[in-house]
Amino acid sequence: MHPEKISHERAVEMFEPEKISHERAVEMFEEVGITWSSVGNCSDREDQACTSFEELNWDTARAAQVLKLRSGCDINIVGGTERGHPSEPYSHGEGFRLDYSFNSCLEDFVVDNYRFIENRPDDDVPRYWTGMGNYFTQMSDHWEGLYFTCESC
Numbered sequence: 001m002h003p004e005k006i007s008h009e010r011a012v013e014m015f016e017p018e019k020i021s022h023e024r025a026v027e028m029f030e031e032v033g034i035t036w037s038s039v040g041n042c043s044d045r046e047d048q049a050c051t052s053f054e055e056l057n058w059d060t061a062r063a064a065q066v067l068k069l070r071s072g073c074d075i076n077i078v079g080g081t082e083r084g085h086p087s088e089p090y091s092h093g094e095g096f097r098l099d100y101s102f103n104s105c106l107e108d109f110v111v112d113n114y115r116f117i118e119n120r121p122d123d124d125v126p127r128y129w130t131g132m133g134n135y136f137t138q139m140s141d142h143w144e145g146l147y148f149t150c151e152s153c
Helices: 003-014 022-032 058-071 104-113
Strands: 076-079 097-101 115-119 126-129 135-138 142-146
Touching (some): 022 058, 058 097, 058 142, 076 142, 104 135, 104 142
Antiparallel strands (some): 097 142, 115 126, 126 135
């Protein structure tokens, strides 16, 4: 386990993250040109065909804004806090993760700017560390961002 991750997990345990509404998250994303989509064209948190931001951590939403601004890439969120994601520590449902559509700009940005640390032991997918305690994982059909903190906030 990486020492950087341990310190952030302890910080999360010590400080309750600020939760925001779906509407507030959408406002934050629209401010910087982030789009979002879902298979069901909906935002119901209880429907796994939707993409919801209800109960998203403010730091997670802000970190997505920073990703957009720093990378200059088109960012489309395809997964938020809706049902259907694994319930693990620091999960989507708890507001710590967002899923992003693949595009070459985002892939180049992650690979060029973040440090490859490992292939995850449970599913052998590449994981990158941002240097500030957050992680990007290259899933089969999207990028997953795991945010313990807001970078550059």
